[in-house]
Amino acid sequence: MIRLFACVAVLLSMSVAAQAQSGGREGTxxxxxxxxxxxxxxxxxGSISGTYAxxxxxxxxxxxxxxxxxxxxxxxxxxxxxxxxGASDCKSITSWTGYFRDGRLAVEWVLVYHDAxxxxxxxxxxxxxxxxx
Numbered sequence: 013m014i015r016l017f018a019c020v021a022v023l024l025s026m027s028v029a030a031q032a033q034s035g036g037r038e039g040t041x042x043x044x045x046x047x048x049x050x051x052x053x054x055x056x057x058g059s060i061s062g063t064y065a066x067x068x069x070x071x072x073x074x075x076x077x078x079x080x081x082x083x084x085x086x087x088x089x090x091x092x093x094x095x096x097x098g099a100s101d102c103k104s105i106t107s108w109t110g111y112f113r114d115g116r117l118a119v120e121w122v123l124v125y126h127d128a129x130x131x132x133x134x135x136x137x138x139x140x141x142x143x144x145x
Contacts, residue, residue: 037084041117041142045069049080049091049117049142058084064093066106073102087111089119108140117142 041049046067054060065077073095082091090109095102103126110119120139127134 037089037112040145042145043140043142045140047140048145054084060084060089060091062091064091066093066095071102073100073104076100076102082108087113089117115144 038051038054041051043049048063048065048067050062050064051060052062060080060082062080063077064080065075067074076095076097076099078093078095078097080091080093082089088109088111090107092105092107095104095106104123105125106121106123108119108121110117118139118141121137123136124133125136126132
């Protein structure tokens, strides 16, 4: 009986440690433009996976969900979306880096895209704030 109790205690402590790493950050986060980041899973090494739908009015691939991959380390996060799938090719990649604080996610982003008018890649950068949906 004591061994069973010890085994259960160890398993519970491992679960608490894993949750502390993720900080309960899985779920849906929405920015002021309505774009949605969904963090589906956080691995024990801090790797994250999920989806992102850019809902910015000026984005040509608005509302289409694409996969993201990235890393979480304590309050710090970094993730990337390649805006290309079997159905859509937005000819762009965006990376976000930031941190969680006071129930919000603050990030800076860099977007590289192909400018059809100029026939070459261009870079844009900015920042966003997300709240849990």
